[in-house]
Amino acid sequence: xxxxxxxxxxxxxxxxxxVKIECRSLDFxxxxxxxxxxxxxxxxxxxxxxxEGSKATYEQGVEKDKFLINHAxxxxxxxxxxxxHPEDSSFYICSxxxxxxxxxxxxxxxxLTVV
Amino acid sequence: xxxxxxxxxxxxxxxxxxxxxxxxxxxxxxxxxxWYKQESGKGPQFIIDIRSNMDKRQGQRVTVLLNKxxxxxxxxxxxxxxxxxxxxFCAEMKGYGNKLVFGAxxxxxxxx
Numbered sequence: 001x002x003x004x005x006x007x008x009x010x011x012x013x014x015x016x017x018x019v020k021i022e023c024r025s026l027d028f029x030x031x032x033x034x035x036x037x038x039x040x041x042x043x044x045x046x047x048x049x050x051x052e053g054s055k056a057t058y059e060q061g062v063e064k065d066k067f068l069i070n071h072a073x074x075x076x077x078x079x080x081x082x083x084x085h086p087e088d089s090s091f092y093i094c095s096x097x098x099x100x101x102x103x104x105x106x107x108x109x110x111x112l113t114v115v
Numbered sequence: 116x117x118x119x120x121x122x123x124x125x126x127x128x129x130x131x132x133x134x135x136x137x138x139x140x141x142x143x144x145x146x147x148x149x150w151y152k153q154e155s156g157k158g159p160q161f162i163i164d165i166r167s168n169m170d171k172r173q174g175q176r177v178t179v180l181l182n183k184x185x186x187x188x189x190x191x192x193x194x195x196x197x198x199x200x201x202x203x204f205c206a207e208m209k210g211y212g213n214k215l216v217f218g219a220x221x222x223x224x225x226x227x
Contacts (some may be wrong), residue, residue, distance in 0.1 A: 106158040
């Protein structure tokens with residue numbers, strides 16, 4: 001079946017630096033990708049919707065200049081956390097749709113720890 | 116952002132018993148609903164879905180019930196097993212291919 005892959009699975013970065021997380025659809029063309037953030041013991045919070053070739057649509061309260069989303073191809077979307085701070089430490093999950101039946105597929109998530 | 120959860124409630128069941136996990140969804144215009152299972156440190160795993168033109172759908176050992184009048188979803192797991200221990204989320208969508216919004220989630224603990 002279709003697979004969505006995220007990289008890296010986990011990353012540790014220093015406060016003030018930027019870190020990029022990739023989300024790839026491996027065997028289908030993802031016209032739309034979604035980015036979620038999940039804090040421990042909480043639900044998934046939608047951050048933004050990313051359509052290939054256009055600007056991402058951010059949810060209310062999510063800073064677009066801090067969380068840069070690029071969806072330059074039908075198989076890749078990237079989330080860049082700029083000037084990361086310890087409070088940005090979280091589990092970031094992407095999902096993609098666009099395959100057969102517009103099924104939604106989730107990646108395995110990326111743990112970000114900012115120290 | 117949407118659907119920010121507080122601390123998750125926990126449902127503890129004995130192995131072999133049936134489990135019922137409930138979810139209240141927020142948007143009366145939502146027309147597609149999905150239950151996900153999430154194990155620690157992993158992404159959500161699809162369990163079963165239902166469209167708003169149905170009120171019940173059955174899968175293997177799982178049943179989803181939809182009550183649109185009170186905006187309520189439930190997931191029933193028959194003969195619960197230790198491997199069912201995880202966090203369960205309902206999610207709603209309005210329109211096909213649109214954003215999926217997650218509910219608060221429930222921790223299911225299965226006691227052997």
